[in-house]
Amino acid sequence: MSPLLTVDLTYTWSQALADLSQIAAVATLTGFFLFAIVVDLVLPKHRRGGAVAMTAVTGFAFALATAAYRWVYGQGGASAYHGFATGDNFALFFEILFATLGILTVALSHSYVRKRGLLESEFHILIMAAVIGMMVLGSATSLVTVFLGLELLSIALYIACGFVRTESRSQEAAAKYLLVGGFASAFVLYGMALIYGGAGTTVIPEIAKRLDATSSGNPLIILGIVLMGVGFAFKVSAAPFHMWTPDVYQGAPLPVTAFMSVGTKAAAFAMIVRVFSGGLPHLAPEWQALLAFVAATSMVVGNLMAIAQTSLKRLLAYSGVAQAGYILIGVIAGGQSGLSAVLYYLFVYMFMNFGAFAVITLLAGPEGDRDRFSDLEGLARRNPVMAVLMSVFMLSLAGFPPSVGFFGKLFLFTAGVSAGYTWLVVLAVIMSVVSVFYYVRVLVPVWTASARTDRVPASISSQGVLWLSGVASVALGVYPTTVLLLGQLGANPISGP
């Protein structure tokens, strides 16, 4: 008898409620998402934008509060919907991260969308949909729900990338993202099918029990790992599957770029950790070899390509490729120290990278994004606060102490060395040195004297985003303990190597 046929199909109301509480944050946000659609339909045109923005921020805040409440009162952990989702600390950690990111994105994009004359209400609704997809990825414990979250996130972002309908670059970005993204989704799905074929189940903890070290002799399982790994690497924009990144980052409207540069990456890492570390612990040598190859390629390609860029968006895109390589070291190292380093880095990466994009977002004019180096000229005089914060973000991305970037890398690299991946860490350190060149290069126009005197205005909500990101980029480095502890607790449910 196959175990599949013995599944218990009884399902009570109390069970349904208990299961719903496991995904409370996702459910809350989905409720607000539906409400936002209704608001958009009902309200007169000129009032929709602000109302939907308020709904979105409220929804994110409630989701954040729900996740935080469940974290503090320790209600998470149980498996829900027959093992398809869970509300463990790992899921809660990412729900908190994504809800924070959602608030930052809405706060940043409000003035940008108005300035460029875009449809504000739909914009925020798309962001909400994407965040729901990310949260689903964080709490998915079945390959089916993983794929569901992945598609929900991707489809919302395909539309958001092409949001500026009058601009061909934006359209090109959306088309490319859709085509390559569909290609990658096919890879992931094929890989999942092979793993399902080998394990006979899609529930990740079950897969971990059924596929032991002997499965590495089965070439179909290996192919499954390769196909899924390639698709995952595409989502974290790791080389050599990164080619879409610069084009899409450059074409998409800036707040979308800011959002996806942090959110997609974090969601995809949640997925990698869930599936690889959590689901295939006995096949670790296989996927570790795959990820090591991808990490090494990413660090080299990302850092070298970033040197030659003249567009700030493309530069940050390649920097994101390189950063994906660093974070992969933590996944490869695994264990509590490796995974907690990954979670810490993803959390602080949100602030430093989003902050950097936020500065560029504020440079944008009504006619389009301004992301040349020359657009930063004289920023020190045009908006001193932004100049200082941009320096903080760049130095943090480059890994200068005592910023979060330094400690994040320190934790990742320490885990890498203690797991025996010294060669990878040596490469990472060398490439980090290279990265200092292009990060500091961004600061040259900011601080050199210039004839430009036009002010760079920033709305109050954008200023809030900048300050929060800047303060967090320094404060969480001076005082890393809390977030690191959260990362450790968040990594606990993952039983992998």
Next chain:
Amino acid sequence: MSTSQLALLVLLLPLAGMVLLAGRGWRMPRIVTVIVGPGVVWASFAGTLALFFGNAHGDFTYWTWIKSGSFEVPFNLLVDNLSIFMCLVITGVGALIVTYSVGYMEHEDGPSYARFFTYMDVFIFSMLLLVLAGNFVFLIVGWAMVGLSSYLLIGFWYQRRSAVLAARKAFVMNVIGDVGMILGAFVLFVTYHSVTYSNVFAQLNFCNASLGCHLNAHVVTDSPTLELAAFFLLVGAIAKSAQLPLHTWLPDAMEGPTPVSALIHAATMVTAGVYLIGRMHPIYDIATYAHGTVAIIGAVTALFAATIAIVQTDIKRVLAYSTMSQIGYMFLAVGVGAYAAAFFHLLAHAFFKALLFMAAGNVIHALHDEQDMRKYGGLFRQLPRTSWSFLIGSLALVGVIPLVGFFSKEQILGAALSKPNDSLALAVWVVGAATALITGFYTGRMWWMAFGGKPSPERALERPHEARLVMLVPVMILAVLTVVGGFIQTRALGIGPSAVSDFLASVVGPVGWEEGAGVVVVGLLTMVLGAVLFLAAYRFYVQRSWKTWSARLPWAQRLLERKYYFDEIYNAAFVRPMDAVADLGMRDIEEPVLDGAVVGAGHAAVAGASSLSLTQSGYFRNYVLVFVGGAVVAAVLLLIRASS
């Protein structure tokens, strides 16, 4: 408020003042700077007083800053009687001096004025961090930041070339010390696997909760490792405290504004070396060679600096050399193991040297920035309050009873003289006593040249005005402290209270030997001889009735005026060879080889990036090609791996 929060508050208040002044201060009216700059230091002083009267002690860990394998750095503050004592000196004397600066710096324009107080607050913060740190990492952070703020303040008038050069020299010398400190801390970390004082000292088996700290020589014996660490730390101490041979920066540092000289280069920063050796006394008590070296360096510096002070004509430079000399006494004291005596002298010196500098500042201010004593003369009647204060400071420097300088200096000499079975202590006593006599002479020369006799014909103005109240009151407060301060510890006379020694006994231990009655007599004799030489200087420099000794010994005069040729020797031994090597390297190695390689690598990277960019064509088909190519490579990699 708990003690740990209070200690953190004491530390962070000056930092908050600095942030406020640096961020907004220069845009706000001047009164904000006047209130915030000294205000935060006074508030910090009040907090320290609360710690003092609350009898606070403890090792407070606020959070773990770095944890990486076995390497763990907590952010902890060590509050014990020694750190409270140092905090009292830093914030108490510091607050008086910062208040004095309100008047002294009044001619600066708005931004410069705020900048000065920003730097002063940074300095107070760094110094507090240095003495409150409970581990080597934050000690080094404070140590380096003190050097930085000293650099900023020496070069405060950055329009002057000499000030910038002096600042650079001080920075380089201090960095030599920082390197020594870091190496010393590293040796200790490698040996004892910890960076906190408590863990390191516990392994030296010195401190015991029930018995306090005392020598347990049976458990830990001297070792080359410990000596090495002690010598490295000593390098840091002598650089910061301007002891031989890393002393050349201190006289040049007088280019900074006078309140800076009073605060940093007399009362606090330069005594950090004494604090360091006192704090590290569990190490030095075992590492006897390093410990002896401390005493020798102190004694030699004391004598060396005192002799140079005889020929200086710039009033601030005389005071600078006398500072070196007095810190030499403190080193001498910690070197022979009389820690409490050293810290008592540190306190006394903070009082009278800050007093002397600020009184000299009043004179300089009144005479339009004239510092050459030969152009003073006859100021006693014209600036009576400043002159009386200066006289009190001078007599304390000479060590005249009952001023604070007498009790502290004689306690050091007494401790050295009476230390049993120690010929080194006896030798340094001889040098110390001789220095005391020279001190009497050069102080007398300074006093009589500047304040005695008739006004010099070269003086900038006929009738100088007494300083403002904001500059006079701190000076007078210090004058009162100099007069009465000695009575808290009259041990040098063999009777009366010994408050400082009792207070510090819980950290540095009691003096391990008794001082005989004969010591008191010798001490009084030294004092009388010093005072006689002080008076004798009147005959030399005002009456000129005795032919000046320098006319008879021109070579000695020249030797002293060139400061024993230290600057010239360092120039010839280090600076010029380094320059030559650097020139050679620049011409023959850097430009053709290294630069070529770096530029070449840069070109190669850009070229590589450009050729990589070719793959980034923008065509979807190319992207898919690379994508599939990557997937195939990965699949082949894993399948080969699995089948092998």
